[in-house]
Amino acid sequence: MRHNFGAGPCILPQEVFKQASSAVLDFKDGLSILEISHRSPEFEAVVEETVRLVKELLNVPSGYSVLLLQGGASLQFSMVPMNLLPEGKSAAYLDSGVWASKAIKEVKYFGKANVVASSKDSNYTFIPKDFEIPADSAYFHYTSNNTIYGTELFDLPATKVPVVCDMSSDIMSRVIDVSKYDLIYAGAQKNIGPAGLTVVIVKDEILGKTDRAIPSMLDYKSHVDGGSMYNTPPVFSIYTAMLNLRWLKSKGGIAEIEKENIAKAKALYTEIDRNSLFKGTCAVEDRSRMNICFVMEDPELEKPFAKYADENGFEGLKGHRSVGGFRASMYNALPITSVHALIDLMQSFEEKYKK
Amino acid sequence: MRHNFGAGPCILPQEVFKQASSAVLDFKDGLSILEISHRSPEFEAVVEETVRLVKELLNVPSGYSVLLLQGGASLQFSMVPMNLLPEGKSAAYLDSGVWASKAIKEVKYFGKANVVASSKDSNYTFIPKDFEIPADSAYFHYTSNNTIYGTELFDLPATKVPVVCDMSSDIMSRVIDVSKYDLIYAGAQKNIGPAGLTVVIVKDEILGKTDRAIPSMLDYKSHVDGGSMYNTPPVFSIYTAMLNLRWLKSKGGIAEIEKENIAKAKALYTEIDRNSLFKGTCAVEDRSRMNICFVMEDPELEKPFAKYADENGFEGLKGHRSVGGFRASMYNALPITSVHALIDLMQSFEEKYKK
Incomplete structure (x- = not known):
């Protein structure tokens, strides 16, 4: 998967x-x-x-x-x-x-x-x-x-x-x-x-x-x-x-997909804010629902997390070179199960690496 | 087919x-x-x-x-x-x-x-x-x-x-x-x-x-x-x-496909020139190998031939409105068997309709 x-x-x-x-x-x-x-x-x-x-x-x-x-x-x-x-x-x-x-x-x-x-x-x-x-x-x-x-x-x-x-x-x-x-x-x-x-x-x-x-x-x-x-x-x-x-x-049109997009973004931002290893990169009030950018508190952990994500079937998480870190793009077709899988990944990574 | x-x-x-x-x-x-x-x-x-x-x-x-x-x-x-x-x-x-x-x-x-x-x-x-x-x-x-x-x-x-x-x-x-x-x-x-x-x-x-x-x-x-x-x-x-x-x-590259294209065009033009019901529309020395335009000697026969072609699985033969009649486009991927099928169609149509 x-x-x-x-x-x-x-x-x-x-x-x-x-x-x-x-x-x-x-x-x-x-x-x-x-x-x-x-x-x-x-x-x-x-x-x-x-x-x-x-x-x-x-x-x-x-x-x-x-x-x-x-x-x-x-x-x-x-x-x-x-x-x-x-x-x-x-x-x-x-x-x-x-x-x-x-x-x-x-x-x-x-x-x-x-x-x-x-x-x-x-x-x-x-x-x-x-x-x-x-x-x-x-x-x-x-x-x-x-x-x-x-x-x-x-x-x-x-x-x-x-x-x-x-x-x-x-x-x-x-x-x-x-x-x-x-x-x-x-x-x-x-x-x-x-x-x-x-x-x-x-x-x-x-x-x-x-x-x-x-x-x-x-x-x-x-x-x-x-x-x-x-x-x-x-x-x-x-x-x-x-x-x-x-x-x-x-799927019920844009009003319905918007609800899902809100739920997906909320779930991931909540995890970014909660997880001790990650942090968001932009102003909270301007956070996009489509592209969620985040970096590691400890830049040394970026490579290990990228590798861990790759090994677990996550594609396209690398951040743009102008921002670095990671970017989770969550367009309409990305299922919420993928978002939950990413959150699980971040949590299990935290378990391994938190100080 | x-x-x-x-x-x-x-x-x-x-x-x-x-x-x-x-x-x-x-x-x-x-x-x-x-x-x-x-x-x-x-x-x-x-x-x-x-x-x-x-x-x-x-x-x-x-x-x-x-x-x-x-x-x-x-x-x-x-x-x-x-x-x-x-x-x-x-x-x-x-x-x-x-x-x-x-x-x-x-x-x-x-x-x-x-x-x-x-x-x-x-x-x-x-x-x-x-x-x-x-x-x-x-x-x-x-x-x-x-x-x-x-x-x-x-x-x-x-x-x-x-x-x-x-x-x-x-x-x-x-x-x-x-x-x-x-x-x-x-x-x-x-x-x-x-x-x-x-x-x-x-x-x-x-x-x-x-x-x-x-x-x-x-x-x-x-x-x-x-x-x-x-x-x-x-x-x-x-x-x-x-x-x-x-x-x-x-397929052997362009030199090889060109030979096929020459053979395909020659076969169809020969039939157009031979068949008593059809005639080409443009100067013989400028005839295209890719798009072969032809009309009926008797315009009354255009609809019956179009119908006959359609019934026999021929697609896209209608001529452009500026020229009328028919256009057989014979690009690289069109097999010579399709050209022979078209020639057969023209011949059997001639059998039916020639005076």
Whole structure:
């Protein structure tokens, strides 16, 4: 039995793997999902259902389009200012981690990023809270969950300017009010599906207002008009995302999975705080439910614990090099039994090594 | 038994489907290929082998980088001029089909496209041959195979300017001399692998010369420097491409598959020319080996033949709406037995319907 705590691409439900595996052999009439036309009625139905499930699960209001794109969040770092930032204008960015700072770096090709606050000097161990978003900002951009540092921003900062959010690592993990956002984007490879797909949820009325000439593939309008089929889409990634969203719906949807995610995070944080050998790395009030970062009180014990975890079937627990120590990523598909197994591991390790 | 003549995403070898299906369940230690980290040694080995196989199969000289990207050929339509066309300069484009003309449309955001020749007025039934490429062109761009119209340009036009080629639908189907090209790009979903992956082969020394500030994800240099891991790559599409390229190598490589492709194309064209009910749609000297377009002498017979083909397990034979009639796409993985089956079908149809 493996416990996959990897940060992404990450664990998906076993039944999704089974269904996806089966469709690679036979999706329809003996044809593989890999060899069917993206213009076939069967695949058009897959795109339609995937979009419908995103809308249904997140309760997306009318007036928004759901786009299934390629290029990851990293391409969105450019597409967002290209599509939303008029020449000479400024957009407000919250610098809460490496991915936020990468998004900020891409703005300069199109206009100015006004960094309203940053926790970089503290190695991003907390999410900055006291900041002003200038009313003349073209938009406000933030990252809702910082995968590397294990911080999460649960409450959308109050602002009247359009809000853009990189939700790559916590989308579909908790209930959000989409109507408060103008554009949400997410690489699929955490709670949506396999790598190779990017989901964008965009309020239609914010598009087409910059007067900038935008190459077709980088213009959200091309993809809105093309129904995410402007060109050949990433067929298998979309199909598997559909399977995963079906699974999420069958579990009772996001409100139900959020309860589980809260329970999973609470259990592990409780153990980190209780166990004499471990400690958390970031501000308690900003602790992420998705990525739980912790280190050893005695750094000498890190290698032995890593080895012990490895020997016991735990995968992907190594912390990012910017933080060190360990990171337990606990996306929707990670069963609570894996969390309990990790807690047991930490306790038995404590038994061996406590002073 | 299905015969998949679809234009793409298209048939891949059955053993590739089997291996890919199996890796979705268990790629390594019980973990799915969909849940492993793209930074794991196991997946880094996949990227490395995929790049090595592309280089080996196409005999890519040193001084070139092989990039595994996202966004399809359509994103390359923008990335090519963005990276290679200096402000105010002009690039020469050959307009030999709808995809070539789409590539031309994206140049205007970066400079000027000089269309050196076009067969648009003849509905792209041939490839223009008499044209001059101005010596001061930043580069010359052409499409080697026109999927929709069934024409293929086998010999690179003579020119001293850098050559860029969209080889989406005939790459890996025949031996080419990569050293004559400065940049080759191809959506994977014909002879490379599943949709969601784009392969770019670029001569390193042509990069970084435009003085244009290029957003990171759209800059080839980011991907060269990042070893195609600038951000999370399309893991499953790359893995499956690797399996498919292994298969191609095991078949004896491109020189061997080219012989088969010549035999397959010759057999079907011979039947089209012989059979009293069918006729080809494009200039004989420009006939593609990959996409073979044909119509009925009597248009009234199109529906009955389509129905007959469908009843007999033939998939994807419908011609593109711009040409009508039928299109048999015969990529590397399509067995010659399927071609013979199609010929038999055409002959038995002729028996029934000939006057």
